[in-house]
Amino acid sequence: MSDLEQTAATGGDATQHTAQALRTASQAILSHATMGTATHAQLVRSPANTRKQPRDLRELKALVRAHGILQNLVCYAERRDGVPTGLLAVAAGDGRWQVVGQLIAEGDLPEDYQLPYLLVGEDEAVLVSLAENLGRAPMHAADIFDAMRALAAQGRGVADIALAFGVGELTVRQRLKLANVAPRLFELYRRDRASYEQMAALAVSDDHAAQLAAWDSLSDWERQPQRLRRLLTQHCVAVGQDRVARYVGVKAYQQAGGLVTRDLFSTQEQGYIDDVALLDRLAHARLERLGARLHKEGWRWIEVRCRVDAAALAAYGRVRTEALTPNAEQAARLAQLQERAVQLREQLDASAEEGEEDGAALRELAAVEVEQRQLRAALQRPDRADLALAGALVTVDDKGKACVLRGLIPPQDRPQGAAGAAAEGKAKARVRGPHSARLTAALTGQRTLALRAELVRQPEVALRVLAHHLLRQVFYAARGGRVVQLDVKPPQLPPEAEDGAAWTCWQTQRAALAALLPEDGGSAGLMAWLAAQPRTIVDDCIAFCTACTIDGVQQDERTPPAVTELARTVGLDMRKWWQPTAQAYFAHVPKAHLLAVVAQATSPAHAVPLERMGKQAAAEAAARALADSGWLPPVLAEPETESVGTAATEEGDVDE
Structure with a gap:
């Protein structure tokens, strides 16, 4: 075994030793080599060049264009069948030779541009090429x-x-x-x-x-x-x-x-933006102009606040409504609608038990419910006493648009036992749709996991969520739905939710935090550990534990306002966490809904072939059609921003 072969076989610093040995051997060769110059046309590529892997020459080309050739090529006299061709073969510096040719073709260098070269023997070319390339480390x-x-x-x-x-x-x-x-x-x-x-x-x-x-x-x-x-x-x-x-x-x-x-x-x-105070002054000035136009509406007060969060809005009351007694015609129509709704729901339940879908009944039930809501809304009128206290708040919504929240009552004037709070606590009728209760629970379980994972990533938001919950408990008697359970009893998730990107991320976050915690979980040991940690570690602990309390699982497709608000606060985008696969979604919805989704998300033409397929095949085809489309079922999609007051933002209210 030669010295070079023995060095290469030793491992460890073999590459370094090999490069040193090659350089030593090449020095003997270079002692009799000669220098010269040649044009690009006098040079050809050599099979002896040891650098075979193609590489990006754009940076080298720019350097040669700006500074010319700074390092010589290594060449030997080419022979074919033992006869000299008069050309020089490039054994080292092939990249430099290539970019010079490109620059000549582009007119950046003259055709007679001289490239410096070192002439060696053909039998020495491989060793010299290897010595030049081996061990050459790129610049840091x-x-x-x-x-x-x-x-x-x-x-x-x-x-x-x-x-x-x-x-x-x-x-x-x-x-x-x-x-x-x-x-x-x-x-x-x-x-x-x-x-x-x-x-x-x-x-x-x-x-x-x-x-x-x-x-x-x-x-x-x-x-x-x-x-x-x-x-x-x-x-x-x-x-x-x-x-x-x-x-x-x-x-x-x-x-x-x-x-x-x-x-x-x-x-x-x-x-x-560095100057937040200046930014807020500019926003306040624009909102003031919008607020000035509201005086003609007759509100008792008009307030302009460029920044207002959910906790601040929770301090305001809302104008209550009182129910009017329906006349004979209205009462009869309401009774007819209620009777028909009951019949349609029974019809739909029977169809579901047989594994079928009654599309006509679904459409009729939707129309009946719309008419019911319209009639009931017509039988409501604002409470006159509340209207005398109410005003309008001019602010900026989540989308960066000016909006007006009407019908708000200041905290000091809000009546006790507001009818709105009582109405909010009543059980709402289930919204019927293409999703079963089990599928809805699985989907909202995925959203719950995603909310948790996002909250862990944003400790500053977790602190606001925790503060929001505590303030509502202490100052506002916790009116409305709750999304944070302060006793930290992690809600039970559906088994179907324990799969996918959100579940994997949640488990990774839990393992990372668990690795930091002390083995002694006793109150004194844990408190001593917390006292020794920087604020960022404590923030991470609060964020994770707050996230553990998030409970957004539901069987009703109507998303609770508390979940909606939290999703907006953390900037939740479920497209990052969930995909409509066959197993996770399409296998659990009626085929008619599956076809409608494909037609809506892609095109009606894509849905036509699925009509002739069996349910499982259609579910898999639908999943392929919607892969990376970003489509989400309504229960997971970001809800439209709603105005908190009695009237939504109107086009005329935006000062643009």
Whole structure:
């Protein structure tokens, strides 16, 4: 066995030793090699080149265009059947030779451009090529960022640097931003003790002291990019997420002298608003103009608040209604509708037991229920005493639009024992639809798991949810439905819900937190452990335990307002957590509904072939048709924003 073969077989540092041995051997070869220059046409590719894997030459091409060939090629005199061809074969530097050819074809280099080369013997070409390529390590990204910063310091523009490195101008700006991170933290990145994502999060701020404070305040495992970014922007609001920022708009805010911290590493590149007070003043001024138009409606009071959350709204009362006595004609019609509704429900129950669906009965029942609601609404009128106290609140809704909430009663004026609270507590009739009670429970179980997982990811939201629940218990007698159960008895989920992305994420979150907790779970031991933890760990504990109490499972397809509000608060998008597969959905709904969903979500033409299939085959075909479509059943879809007052937002009320 040769020295090189023996070194390669030893393992460990074999590659390093092999490269050293090759370089030593190549030195003897290079001692008699000669230097020269040749045009691109005088060179050909050699089979002796040891780099066979294709690679991206765009960056190399940009460097050659900007600076020319800085390193020589290694060549030998080509022979065919022992006869010299007069050409030189490139054993090392094939990439450089290729990009020179491309630049000549594009007119960036002349045809007689001279490439420097080192001439060796043909039998030595493979060894020299291997010596040049083996062990060549790419530059660390930190070194590249430093190089770009050095060029910028010399007065080079972003466009020039981008051209020199063969990258986009945004990439150059990002790398220059990264190179400006606090030197101690940038050195950690250079030594691979910090990640690119962490550096990108730190670069959201140019304040080195703030960057260091954020980094040092967290332990190693806590330094997730999103947490670092949150610490550095906690005094700001995100343009794309804050409702008031969406309402005012970045352009108006900047025209008023406001500053926006740009995050070059965000996909939306929307940045953060620094002066929240200025933003709120601009929003308040616009809302004041809208409120001025409401005086003609005769409300007792009009209040403008650009920021109002569910807890604040819960303090207001609502105008009660009183029922009117129906006349003979109205009473007779209501009795007819009720009798017909009972008959239709019995007919539908019988069809369901036989495994069939009575579409005509479903449509008629829906029409009957609509007419019932219309008649009952006509028999309600606002309480005059409440109207004398009521006013309108002008604010900004979740979608960043101005809205008016009418018919609100201030906390100090709200009547005791409001009829609305009593009515809210009454059991509501089940909404009939294509989903059975069991399927609805499974779907809402998936939503419950997704809500929990999202809440764990957002400790600051979990604290608000917990505070909201406690305040309602202490100050507002917990009127309305509850979604948080403070005694922390995790609600029982349907077995069908314990599958999928949300369940997997929830179990992962639980395992991660359990690994941190002390073995001694006694009150004293746990309290001592909590006292020694940073605030972020305590926040994570509160977030997870609060999430454990979430109970959004239901058998009725009407989503409770408390669940809707929580879903909006955490920004829940069920498309990230649930897909309409055959097993999870289509196998459990009537075939007629399956066909209607496919026709609606894709096109009627896609639903036609499914009509001739059996139920299981149709369910699987429907799942394939809707894969990655983003379709959700209504019980999981984001509900439309509703006005909290007696009247919804009207088009004329929006000051745009």
